[in-house]
Amino acid sequence: MSAAAALSPSAPLVQEGNQFWQQLTEECRRQVEDINAVVSEKGLSPDQCVHCTGGRELRMFKAGTPSTLVKVLLGFYSWGPMLSVAITGQQTHDSEFFPEECEMPIAVDADGSIIAIFDEGRSFSPREMAAYLTQAFRRCFPGVCLCR
Numbered sequence: 001m002s003a004a005a006a007l008s009p010s011a012p013l014v015q016e017g018n019q020f021w022q023q024l025t026e027e028c029r030r031q032v033e034d035i036n037a038v039v040s041e042k043g044l045s046p047d048q049c050v051h052c053t054g055g056r057e058l059r060m061f062k063a064g065t066p067s068t069l070v071k072v073l074l075g076f077y078s079w080g081p082m083l084s085v086a087i088t089g090q091q092t093h094d095s096e097f098f099p100e101e102c103e104m105p106i107a108v109d110a111d112g113s114i115i116a117i118f119d120e121g122r123s124f125s126p127r128e129m130a131a132y133l134t135q136a137f138r139r140c141f142p143g144v145c146l147c148r
Helices: 012-041 126-140
Strands: 051-053 057-062 068-077 080-088 090-092 100-108 114-118 122-124
Touching: 012 051, 012 057, 012 068, 012 080, 012 100, 012 114, 012 126, 057 126, 068 126, 080 126, 114 126, 122 126
Parallel strands: none
Antiparallel strands: 051 057, 057 068, 068 080, 080 100, 100 114, 114 122
16 A cells, blocks of 8 residues: 555645645745746846746746756655655756755644754744745846845
8 A cells, every 4th residue: 555545635644734735835836926026127038937836746947047946746654744855957058056855744833833844853834945945046046136
């Protein structure tokens, strides 16, 4: 039996994972819209915009160089839901950025909020997780402040 099948759709862990995923994807879309608004305000061409697609896999990407691709998958295992994150990109046509990969279990914090647990116990709310993921696009816009 697969790990996903081991957890019924009504299991609290599945509900927590799906709730975190929904909030994360909504927040990533919002932050990508904010990045694209700044890109437009700075007069950069529309092909410089960041794109975001959701579904079973969250993908945020900026084509061209410098480029960045952020992929996030939600997996369900016997111990609970987990995010798998991969961040890649190219600085130039001949040079890649150092790839980043990590896995983050999703859990309920002491205050009852649903969080992703990162390296050495650091926890991220869906909003903080989206900020962590979208900060990778800073390298695509050197010299441009992406905050509004």
